[in-house]
Amino acid sequence: MTDLKRTGLYDLHLRLGAKMVPFAGYDMPVQYPMGVMKEHLHTRSAAGLFDVGHMGQVILRAKSGQVEDAALALERLVPVDVLGLGVNRQRYAMFTNDAGGILDDLMVANRGDHLFLVVNAACKQADVAHLKAHLSDDCEVTEITDRGLLALQGPTAEAALSALVPGAAAMRFMDVGSFDWQGIPLWISRSGYTGEDGYEISVPDTHVTALAEALLARTGVAPIGLGARDSLRLEAGMCLYGHDIDTTTTPVEANLTWAIQKARRTGGAREGGFPGASRILRELAEGPSRRRVGLRPEGRAPLREGVAILDAAEGGAQIGTICSGGFGPSIEGPMAMAYLPSSLKEGDTVWGDLRGKRVPVVISPMPFHPTNYKR
Amino acid sequence: MKFTEEHEWLKVEGDLVVVGITEHAAEALGDVVFVDLKDAGLTVAKGDEVAVIESVKAASDILAPLDGEVVEVNPALGDNPALVNEDPMGKAWFFKMKVADLSALDGFMDEDAYKAMIG
Numbered sequence: 001m002t003d004l005k006r007t008g009l010y011d012l013h014l015r016l017g018a019k020m021v022p023f024a025g026y027d028m029p030v031q032y033p034m035g036v037m038k039e040h041l042h043t044r045s046a047a048g049l050f051d052v053g054h055m056g057q058v059i060l061r062a063k064s065g066q067v068e069d070a071a072l073a074l075e076r077l078v079p080v081d082v083l084g085l086g087v088n089r090q091r092y093a094m095f096t097n098d099a100g101g102i103l104d105d106l107m108v109a110n111r112g113d114h115l116f117l118v119v120n121a122a123c124k125q126a127d128v129a130h131l132k133a134h135l136s137d138d139c140e141v142t143e144i145t146d147r148g149l150l151a152l153q154g155p156t157a158e159a160a161l162s163a164l165v166p167g168a169a170a171m172r173f174m175d176v177g178s179f180d181w182q183g184i185p186l187w188i189s190r191s192g193y194t195g196e197d198g199y200e201i202s203v204p205d206t207h208v209t210a211l212a213e214a215l216l217a218r219t220g221v222a223p224i225g226l227g228a229r230d231s232l233r234l235e236a237g238m239c240l241y242g243h244d245i246d247t248t249t250t251p252v253e254a255n256l257t258w259a260i261q262k263a264r265r266t267g268g269a270r271e272g273g274f275p276g277a278s279r280i281l282r283e284l285a286e287g288p289s290r291r292r293v294g295l296r297p298e299g300r301a302p303l304r305e306g307v308a309i310l311d312a313a314e315g316g317a318q319i320g321t322i323c324s325g326g327f328g329p330s331i332e333g334p335m336a337m338a339y340l341p342s343s344l345k346e347g348d349t350v351w352g353d354l355r356g357k358r359v360p361v362v363i364s365p366m367p368f369h370p371t372n373y374k375r
Numbered sequence: 376m377k378f379t380e381e382h383e384w385l386k387v388e389g390d391l392v393v394v395g396i397t398e399h400a401a402e403a404l405g406d407v408v409f410v411d412l413k414d415a416g417l418t419v420a421k422g423d424e425v426a427v428i429e430s431v432k433a434a435s436d437i438l439a440p441l442d443g444e445v446v447e448v449n450p451a452l453g454d455n456p457a458l459v460n461e462d463p464m465g466k467a468w469f470f471k472m473k474v475a476d477l478s479a480l481d482g483f484m485d486e487d488a489y490k491a492m493i494g
Contacts, residue, residue: 036431037406227405227431300409300456302429327408327431334408355427 007053008148008208016223023226024121026054031225039228040329043194044369047154048224049215056124057144057202058117060131064138070115073138074108077130079251079274081261085110090174090189092259094251095130100276100283101247102254103130105239109176109189116176116187118149118200120241147187148208152215153198153224153232155372160218161188161199164211168199173373181211193229195236195371234335235328237294237366243305244292244323244337250276252283253339255292260284287342294366295322295336295350297359302327302334303352309338310351313358319350330369336361377480378489379440384464385480391447391471392480394440396428399493401463404430410452410459412469417445419472426469428459440483443474 004027018029062069071082080093090109104123109116119127131141162169171190179186187202239245309320325336351358377385382400386393409429419439426437448470458467
């Protein structure tokens with residue numbers, strides 16, 4: 001696997017004793033010597049530092065110079081109110097296709113004179129091509145390839161980052177801003193993908209290692225790998241693209257309707273006008289035939305991706321398949337997500353097929369572990 | 376103590392063979408969260424599944440190293456699966472089995488050969 005790409009933190013990962021694995025074309029740390037379970041719990045009780053430099057960073061700038069024009073252009077590709085996003089604010093979005101499926105999910109920030117997008121590593125080439133193909137008449141699409149991205153997550157993230165960047169403490173959940181650290185320009189958002197308070201920090205590659213080391217030197221900050229990142233996001237009920245959402249799932253089926261603001265819905269100021277609008281608006285009105293739900297299997301055995309979900313303890317029919325599943329260190333038990341018929345409700349019991357044994361599984365609210373954001 | 380290519384250790388205790396997984400295997404599995412053991416009394420052939428270990432990463436099978444009868448399984452693993460990470464070579468034994476001929480153990484690796492295999 002000599003063709004794997006590396007982030008700017010590769011050498012630091014090796015120095016920290018990380019176990020490296022291929023992920024989305026990158027050689028990435030899956031865990032450090034602490035191990036997945038302790039890394040997960042450490043992030044919930046103190047602070048975890050994640051290398052998310054494999055993700056795509058994209059600037060969208062309107063040729064008119066007006067950020068509103070970039071927002072209106074991007075709205076042609078996402079079912080999200082981008083125009084209503086205030087300066088220095090960020091929100092979650094997804095690119096849809098003509099069938100209403102999801103091409104990728106992303107974060108969109110209004111940085112005053114341009115939009116800043118963070119997209120998934122595995123999709124970034126396709127996303128940039130998609131943006132260029134559809135928005136080049138109005139916008140310049142620039143992929144940022146000389147900056148790393150760090151996520152600092154957990155209850156002591158604020159103390160750790162504000163020791164280096166004092167202004168970070170005053171930010172609220174989903175605020176973004178430009179800051180200076182020893183003369184280095186940082187683009188910071190108060191967000192993340194763990195359910196905890198924290199930040200994502202875009203930093204020039206030339207200084208990503210120095211910033212990571214400075215953060216790791218703060219009390220309570222430990223490096224955390226992709227293994228714990230996955231169990232943290234699953235406990236928080238968040239989707240992983242390619243597993244929980246993809247081109248065959250609509251945002252309504254995926255239970256992401258909270259991300260489709262009123263302005264883009266039927267009767268809204270800018271109703272529709274995004275790929276797949278007819279299906280997505282119809283599903284919003286009539287309800288989808290299936291929906292992504294949370295599952296809590298009985299006992300301690302994790303039911304993982306691919307496990308069949310059935311409607312009876314014996315016999316019966318398969319009604320879905322687990323798309324993400326594992327053990328939640330903070331909830332001390334197994335958890336999973338699956339798409340199940342909308343007729344099923346929270347509290348209903350279904351059954352997972354674990355190596356031929358039917359395990360009772362209760363449809364449960366998400367997040368599985370309460371989120372802890374700084375509102 | 377003897378070792379299998381599947382990273383199990385085998386120890387003779389009276390006329391029984393005690394089976395567990397090596398420290399190397401426990402470390403590779405990561406944090407163990409659940410151990411699914413078959414019931415004692417099971418007659419097994421070499422290669423039959425006797426237990427499944429679920430870690431935060433994946434599920435792995437523990438196979439019978441020899442033909443025989445599983446006469447005892449370790450109840451402590453059900454209550455505290457993390458024992459597999461804490462003491463894989465000691466308290467976290469998986470099962471004890473009765474085999475026809477204890478000399479069959481001679482065919483397995485000794486500690487030096489196992490260490491050479493895992494590098």
